[in-house]
Amino acid sequence: MAKSSFSKMLPHPILSLTLWAFWLLLNNTMGAGHIVLGFFLAIIIPLFTAGFWPEKVRIKAPLTLLKFLALVLWDILVANLMVAKLVLGRNDSLKPAFFHIELDIENSLGISFLSNTISLTPGTVSCDLTADGSFLLVHALHADNISELVEHIKLRYEAPLIKVFTSC
Amino acid sequence: MHLAAWSVFLPLIAGFIVLFAKAKGLLWQRVLNLLSVVVLVLLSIVLIIESSSGVHQVYLLGNWAAPFGIVLVLDQLSALMIAITSALALAALIYAIATNTDKQGAHFHVLFMLILFGLNGAFLTGDLFNLFVFFEVLLLASYGLLLHGGGRLRTKAGLHYVIINMVGATLFLFAVGALYGVLGTLNIADMATKVALLPEQDLGLVAAAGLLLLVVFGTKAALFPLYLWMPTAYSNTSASVAALFAIMTKVGLYAIIRVHGTVFGAEAGSLANYHMPWLLGLGMITLMLAAFGVMASRRLREQVSYLVLASIATMLIAVGLNNPLALSASFYYMIHSTLMAGGLFLLADIISRGRGTFKDRFESAYAMPGAVLIGAMFMYGAIAMTGIPPLSGFFGKILILSAALEHQWSGLVLAVILVAGFLMIITMARTGSLLFYKVLDSDETHNPPEDNDVSRESPNRISTITVIGLFALSPILVIFAQPITAFTESVAKQQFDSQGYIQSVLSKQPVKAEKE
Amino acid sequence: MEWLVALVIGVLTASGVYLTMRARTFPVVLGLTLLAYGVNVFLFAMGRLTIGHPAVIDPAAVNYSDPLPQALVLTAIVIAFGMTAFLIVLALKARSELGNDHVDGLDLAEDEVPLKKNAVTRAHEKYLKLIKKKRKE
């Protein structure tokens, strides 16, 4: 009973936490007033938006997530340098490619994270997701070996994401 | 002065109460709306009495002194405008309810209340940008009302109306902006004091902005060559809206009197009254073109629209004559023409309904039900509107003409007004003859088709009475011409006293905070 | 810098005016949007241009940009948005009532070249016919 009313009050605790932090970041302050205000907002806003989050977000392995994020940030840095080189160089030597990645991840937020990651990292952009959510179409700016690339993505990004997101 | 402010806020509050009442059903909305309009009518009478002292009553919105805050200013002219608006609104509303016009689409009553909010606000505000805002309020409400009910021609007319007014709004902002950029203020009274002190090298900009503003107001007032929106808009909307719209052109005229009259009044140095010749000249052209339009009309509603155009042109001429007597005459004429135009639009609708599938087209139709009464009313309205004795139109015209005698263009003014009047008279005679005399003979070969008979509506008692109610004001204007002209003279005198307005606005002090 | 802004205002106005005078509703809406941009910048510029002095009171600040035109422009932007929204919906209404998107309700004005019929226009024509038929019934 108490638990259910708590979960009604706080349908998405992680979200609330995020929002609280978010609020303090927004205001660029750790002032007492904003800590209190942010706290209330972090409770109220999820209540209002609860309906828009049909499935509960559970993050199983927060540490993995953090590691994953750091990895991605690094990759983005690398990607930038790489793309810069490709862009500034002779473009007719580029070997662009379209290819599908068969997905093992099922959680939609997870798929989205994967898709974003792909788009943000080395020379790839996620272009389409098949209707059943089982294949992601990716475009690569320059791909020497497509299957290697697919493997790389699956191992480096999909695997940790599967760990983090459990589907309901 | 709280009362004057209430004439603005009452329709606003009523507006959203009516919006909430939507859930309760149309009857509630009707009752609430009627009640509010009746209160407005009573309120406006009180305002006229209150303002008759000749003192400008100034209301500091937000308790900020002019020119920093927005002020509402009640003088005799604004009280008069509010009164005319309320009276017209009452008639239009009753007619709309009687003919179930309000059922033809959503939110009629809310729009109706909010247009009154915009109108009364525009009549009271003493701030140029705030005038813009109230203009936009009343315009957007008017878009909704104009389009209410839908239909091919109405939609097209609405499209034109909306786009032209959006262009107008843009011009308005250009003008306000330029005036602010030079004078550094938005308050009309403050602008006047600043213009009077402006160095020669900045005067050209103010002059340009002033004329630009004249174009804006001229568009609203339907001045040549800016009036093209007007006949189609008025002739294609629903009758009660057209009747209410009879006030819309007067808003433009009012704005010219208020803004240009104050900012470019007698004390404005080399720009004093520099807009007047334009008003007079363009007013005369408008009048002639309106008379031609009356002749060229192919539908009754169109014709009535051109008659209204002619009446506004006549007023513009009177204002352009720039003397107190002429201005007084234009106010007398405004009271007359606004109410008569409203009545005539409603009557045109009754006629159109009575003629079945022939509507208001100028073709011979079968005699309409109640033709004798309606015909008599039509004749009455035409007499009033074209300025034939013994109704008020004639007296209004005489007032204007005798005020024109001293003007250097008197001959031309006389000629234009009389010739235009003549053309309208003969055309209206032709119209009446066509609508009521030259009816198809249902006995002979042209038996009215069955379904045609069905679509011919007998005049609804309440709607007929509404028209009669408006028309009955014409003889009152004639019989009580003495007190009424005395009143309009006093209104005009107050307008010529720009200094009085300026002093009152700028000297009003905010309410001091009470001691703790 | 003022010349640049004046030029911008001028170009926005000219483009806006030209589009506003087009015969089809959608370009007119775009024209009015540009015109609104133009007049908003104009109105804003009437408070004179200032760089780096937003009108937010700060004890350290030496001067401020003129806040009044900014407030006016804010109001004007909102109003223009309301008007544009109304107009575009009205344009749809007009298309439904008039059967085309010409501002005067003409299928094809005298000085217009008919468009090549494409899949959509053909389907639309068919649809209009269907409606007509239904109205007759």
Place this chain on the structure above:
Amino acid sequence: MLELVLPIAFTLLAVSILLCFLRLLKGPDLPDRLLALDTLYINAIALVVLFGIHLESSLFFEAALLIAVMGFVGTLALSKYLLRGDIME
């Protein structure tokens, strides 16, 4: 040092937005123009933040934030338009 670099940075950004604009003009397809618009939005964020540094003012931060939050909505809607015609269904 910063004072020296900022004008250069601004110049780079100026060239950048001009390049975006050229793509916008050239197209050839709608997605190209769309991409150019999207890139302009991102350039604008850089410009605004840099401008804030230049003026030593944080009053422009929200402008950058809002461009990041809402700038993509236009792209979203335009893409959806190409996909479905009907963007809200």
Place this chain on the structure above:
Amino acid sequence: MTLLISNLPIVTLLPFFGAIFAARASSYNRVASAWVAAIVTLLASALLIPSSLAVFAGETVIQSWSWIPAIGLEFAFRLDGLALLFACLILGIGLLVILYARYYLAAKDSMGRFFAYLLIFMGSMLGIVLSENILQLLVFWELTSLSSFLLISYWQHRQDARDGASMALVITGGGGLALLAAVLLLGNIVGSYNLSDVLAAGELVRSDELYLPILILFLVGVFTKSAQFPFHFWLPHAMAAPTPVSAYLHSATMVKAGIFLLARFFPVFAGTPEWTWLVGGAGLITLVMGAYMALFKHDIKGLLAYSTISHLGLITLLFGFGTHLAAVAAIFHIINHATFKASLFMVAGIIDHETGSRDMRKLNGLFKYMPHTAVLAIISSAAMAGVPLLNGFLSKEMFFEQTVSAVYDAPFMIIVLILVLLAAIFAVAYSLRFIHDVFFNGDSIDLPKTPHEPPTLMRIPVDLLVLICLAVGIFPMFFVAPMLAAAVAGSLQAAPPDYSLAIWHGFNLPLVMSMVALALGVVVYMLRDRLFKWHDRRMSDLDARIIYHFIYNSITTMASAITRSFDKGSLQNAIAWIIGTAFVAGVIGFMSVASPILGPRELLPVDGVSIAAALVLIGASIMTVVFHQQRLVALVMVGVVGLIVVLLFVKFSAPDLALTQLSVEIVTIILLLLALHFLPQTSPKELGRLRISRDVIISVMSGVGVMVLSMAVMSRDFVPISDFFLANAVPGGGGTNVVNVILVDFRGTDTLGEIVVLALAGLGIYALIDGLKLYAPAHDENGLNWCEDNHPPIMQALTRLLFPLMIMVAVFIFIRGHNLPGGGFIAGLIAAVALIIQYLANGISWTAQRLRIDMHWIIGIGLLIATFTGLVSMLLGYPFMTTTYTYLTWPIVGKFEVASAFVFDLGVFLVVVGATVMILVQLGRLSDTSHKRQQHLESK
């Protein structure tokens, strides 16, 4: 006694009130209307008696009340001899006509309408003759035109009646307006509109430089009303009226109104060469032409109409002579003509009534069927022809006498004499024709009815009138002298000259002329067959009506042409006019003062980014124009423009504007996309080079104009009121963001108006979309089917993630608005966009299920909050919208501000969210309803 000091207005207004009763009475009893009319007439006559006695005693009765003092309009009446004479004619003949009409009207004619109109006319006519104030006279003058219109068109189903009526109205109404101008100018010279003053100011008027224009305008009024050349042609067409009307209006009274004015204003205008030439000339031509035309009319009423024209010409000519004696003759002839012509018309009516025809070629030998009527007709005609012992003879003799004496004064007037004689000859001829051709001359041909005598009571009015003709003709001194003397005195405003009313003045030139006229008249009539043939061949085409119709049609055509060429119903045209005018106005305004274009203000330096951004903006703006036919591309271009405008606001220290512009920009793009789906994707190409060049010129001009204007302002210094806002924002408004404080406090009413606009847009759009169904394309332009994937899952997932964050941002922006850039409006837009993204990504139904709020309520509550925040201050004795703020200190939280403006801003926030979401979602739903309809249609 009050009756006696106000009997004149009562006499005048009585018929008007009587008209109401007459109109109502007919519903009770057919004849009741006639009774009402008769009683009213008798009553009015009785009321006039006391004042009449005073008049005969040499007084002028004036009764006046103030009316519109500003212009000198008084409610004023005057009875002198002239007025009395006319009042007697109006009432006396009126009574006879009422009696006559009661029998004349057919069973199916509406009695009520007829007598009501007749009474209105009677009152108007009385008003003309009894008015002391000439403006008031004009009121009645126009009323006679109006009532004449109604009476002529009484048989409204007849084309000739309608045409005749409108022609009469055009001519007499137009003349009335000319008269109005004359009266206004006259009053302006004299300084009063009262007749007493005007009549006393003849000298002043005649010496004024405007005398001739005024005279001409005055005479246009007179001539139109009294059917003088060249305005005579309406009168014959007015004969379409029922005959009592012709008898009353178009012979006895209304057409005499012009003549009345000649008599009335004789002391003011007469005695100048201009007067003589204009009045005399018109009278002479009318006299001769009317007499000639009368002979050739086969319709008996036509004959009488032209005869009337001719006699009116005669009277006019007499006034034109300008001498007092001539005026006496004129006034005398007015009386005589009224009596014999009224009786003749009544006879014509009887003939028409009893035979069903008025064509003299058919009517013959009626004497044997209606001898009594015939005798009456013979006597009246004789009077008309000027046969001795009848009244017509007396005045005609006086007329000849005046003509002869004019010849003595100026020998060339012999031409006038000859013409006058010619007219007299024709008068005899047509009088003879009226008798001979109708009552004798063999048998009738094809008459619809078998003729017989009329009912006795219908004949009695004729009997009485004929009796008067005889009485005056034989005993003029007894029957007419006092009246005539009084009338002459009233007209001349002086003692009457010496004149004699004796039947026998000795054997003089006038008598010879009479004899010659009688003799030659008979001869002319005998030669009529040849004359008719000659007339038909040569003269029948001569008809002023043709010219009238030509002018009338030309004016109508011109009016249409002008109207259609200006008001083409083209929006593009209208906008071009407005913008063109604005440009011209701006330029003229600027040029009207010699101001330099640029001011002395120091300008800001330019930098590279600004140039680049400006280039992008300008380029995108121009590309919008270039690509406007490819709408989606143009829309993208507009998006670019909007973005650069955001940057411009950032650059020039307007963060609030930047935020607002950005949010609005996004919403606008969505809005336009939603709409574009239902519109064609391309516009047709335009060929009209002329139009395009015109538009380019207008646009470039306005662009340059605006650029110069903005540069002119920006290069000048100014002193704005804004320092006040900067100084008072914190102490007075409690906020550091001055722009926001202006919006919610200093100028809160603007913001209130602004949210009302937004609310109205929402409601208006709701109303527009209500029931709107459009064609929603099933595939794109190229025939490509839409993508199956309506809610791409990646977009779905990430936008849901964004939702709470965006709401947080909205709250953030809202709360800080009072002190830092932001505020309710921007926050509202962010929240709205947050919601709209959900609609975009997840679909309407999905989102609506999770957001069960009617946006109407949000709007309403928002307005309510905003307004009531304003109203609360009124309760505390402050003006509307007065704000207040205070600082609170709470534990943990610390010190924070509470401001009423904040609540107001909350109202703003709600309205913005409500209206924006409502607008977009309404549009979004459109496709659903449209699709359903399409399926429905296709399934049929």
Place this chain on the structure above:
Amino acid sequence: MLDWILAALVLIGASFTLIGSIGLYKLPDFYMRLHGPTKATTLGVGAILIASVLYFSFKTDATSLHETLVTVFLFITAPVSAHLMAKSALHIKVKQVERTQSDYKI
């Protein structure tokens, strides 16, 4: 030192933003152009934002971290836009360069 770091960050940021635009401008087909902005700009903007964080944290007495939010939003939204643009381009069959290797035919 800070000054140098700031300068470097600003310069890196601006350069990468420019490179993104260069890619947008010069790459041969739409799909390839897509890569420029989505990557280069993230780093470009990111670097400038970090510069801003450092700048305001050290120049003023309060730490300024709110710039990170811009990055957060950008990392969420920019790839979504790219994804949708690509999807729509595929849908309307925007051409790809001949040499594109593909297990997928437009």
